[in-house]
Amino acid sequence: xxxxxxxVDYTLYLVTDRGILKGKDLFSAVEEAIAGGVTLVQLREKxxxxxxxxxxxxxxxxxxxxxxxPLIINDRLDIALAADADGLHVGQEDLPVRDARRxxxxxKILGYSVTTIEEAVFGQTNGADYLGAGPVYPTGSKADAxxxxxxxxxxxxxxxxxLPVVAIGGIGAANIKEIKASGVxxxxxxxxxxxxxxxKEASGRLVELWTK
Amino acid sequence: xxxxxxxVDYTLYLVTDRGILKGKDLFSAVEEAIAGGVTLVQLREKxxxxxxxxxxxxxxxxxxxxxxxPLIINDRLDIALAADADGLHVGQEDLPVRDARRxxxxxKILGYSVTTIEEAVFGQTNGADYLGAGPVYPTGSKADAxxxxxxxxxxxxxxxxxLPVVAIGGIGAANIKEIKASGVxxxxxxxxxxxxxxxKEASGRLVELWTK
Numbered sequence: 001x002x003x004x005x006x007x008v009d010y011t012l013y014l015v016t017d018r019g020i021l022k023g024k025d026l027f028s029a030v031e032e033a034i035a036g037g038v039t040l041v042q043l044r045e046k047x048x049x050x051x052x053x054x055x056x057x058x059x060x061x062x063x064x065x066x067x068x069x070p071l072i073i074n075d076r077l078d079i080a081l082a083a084d085a086d087g088l089h090v091g092q093e094d095l096p097v098r099d100a101r102r103x104x105x106x107x108k109i110l111g112y113s114v115t116t117i118e119e120a121v122f123g124q125t126n127g128a129d130y131l132g133a134g135p136v137y138p139t140g141s142k143a144d145a146x147x148x149x150x151x152x153x154x155x156x157x158x159x160x161x162x163l164p165v166v167a168i169g170g171i172g173a174a175n176i177k178e179i180k181a182s183g184v185x186x187x188x189x190x191x192x193x194x195x196x197x198x199x200k201e202a203s204g205r206l207v208e209l210w211t212k
Numbered sequence: 213x214x215x216x217x218x219x220v221d222y223t224l225y226l227v228t229d230r231g232i233l234k235g236k237d238l239f240s241a242v243e244e245a246i247a248g249g250v251t252l253v254q255l256r257e258k259x260x261x262x263x264x265x266x267x268x269x270x271x272x273x274x275x276x277x278x279x280x281x282p283l284i285i286n287d288r289l290d291i292a293l294a295a296d297a298d299g300l301h302v303g304q305e306d307l308p309v310r311d312a313r314r315x316x317x318x319x320k321i322l323g324y325s326v327t328t329i330e331e332a333v334f335g336q337t338n339g340a341d342y343l344g345a346g347p348v349y350p351t352g353s354k355a356d357a358x359x360x361x362x363x364x365x366x367x368x369x370x371x372x373x374x375l376p377v378v379a380i381g382g383i384g385a386a387n388i389k390e391i392k393a394s395g396v397x398x399x400x401x402x403x404x405x406x407x408x409x410x411x412k413e414a415s416g417r418l419v420e421l422w423t424k
Contacts (some may be wrong), residue, residue, distance in 0.1 A: 049305035050287055075262055077290035082311045093261035099294045 008070060008109060009039040010130060010166050010186030012207055016043050020195045026056070027063050033193050034067045036203025042089055044074035057083035072111060077103055087111065089132065092119070101127030115149050117160045124161045132188055133157045135169020136179065140191070155182045176209045220282060220321060221251040222342060222378050222398030224419055228255050232407045238268070239275050245405050246279045248415025254301055256286035269295035284323060289315055299323065301344065304331070313339025327361050329372045336373045344400055345369045347381020348391065352403070357381065367394045388421045
């Protein structure tokens with residue numbers, strides 16, 4: 001776990017998906033989202049070459065660094081290391097969290113996806129800095145998503161650990177207040193931000209709903 | 213580049229492909245190949261989760277270590293590091309060879325795929341320990357393979373560098389002697405070994421053709 005590190009603001013955590021951008025430029029989209037209030041960005045890519053993933057990561061790192069927002073890489077420790085990203089997020093089908101921590105070093109942020117209390121406690125014990133819990137609600141953003149865990153399970157996960165917990169899956173303006181009431185530290189979003197016509201406005205509205 | 217390291221025998225370099233094993237167990241197949249004379253093994257996996265890739269790498273590492281044959285991981289630096297493989301092989305669509313060397317450290321073997329003299333010299337200058345040159349002949353083992361470079365270009369590549377060069381692509385019993393006559397250090401094979409009914413016998417015959 002990170003010791004004596006700068007605190008991370010998990011409030012509005014954007015996960016990228018170029019598939020729903022309909023040709024819109026990823027880097028401009030992320031800049032708009034940050035302008036609207038996104039506090040953390042995760043680059044998620046599937047089915048592209050390592051070189052393409054690396055080049056996108058390098059460019060996105062410039063954007064996020066310029067705006068002072070941490071960049072997390074999904075799944076690929078090699079890309080996180082090569083692009084010197086701020087951290088890595090691993091799921092249950094990725095490198096084991098313990099190996100990820102060993103290779104990532106202590107200075108980088110490590111996130112871990114969980115659906116159960118057992119996984120949450122395991123993540124906390126094995127080097128995760130924060131947990132992504134979900135999907136809370138049904139979601140169309142991830143083809144391979146597990147069944148929704150619901151708000152009660154989200155609360156149980158948050159109560160089982162001392163780590164920051166970010167809720168993910170089917171979250172948007174309609175339910176973000178319910179999520180906040182559960183006591184978690186932030187929300188992770190894809191389509192509620194990147195799928196909107198005005199990305200900055202959508203991000204700003206979500207931050208407002210969370211804060212007020 | 214590796215300094216003062218144990219020399220690597222590039223003579224018969226097996227690249228894995230579970231797709232042509234028709235359900236046969238990968239680990240037994242590799243053991244048979246090693247028994248027949250394979251001197252180096254590259255684990256190549258596409259379209260599987262990082263966790264599955266990692267678990268296969270860990271198991272294959274036990275097999276290769278037991279038999280004293282180096283294990284190289286294709287493309288994925290994270291898997292190579294996590295499984296503590298002996299090395300990594302990167303192609304033109306993978307992490308840049310220079311970044312791969314930086315993150316891999318000096319002690320691991322780093323291979324680099326090339327088709328031109330320019331790429332060969334670039335690889336030598338940027339940290340590669342050996343070059344994979346090809347495809348020399350037409351091949352069905354890699355869907356995304358480039359057009360064949362031919363035996364003359366293979367020779368030119370070998371003459372342009374001081375690194376060991378391994379020929380790849382469409383090589384088998386019918387043309388291995390022509391490859392050897394070109395002056396390269398070994399052959400890289402997939403189907404000529406894994407696609408045969410008797411893997412040990414096929415490997416043994418190829419070694420014999422190379423040696424005599």
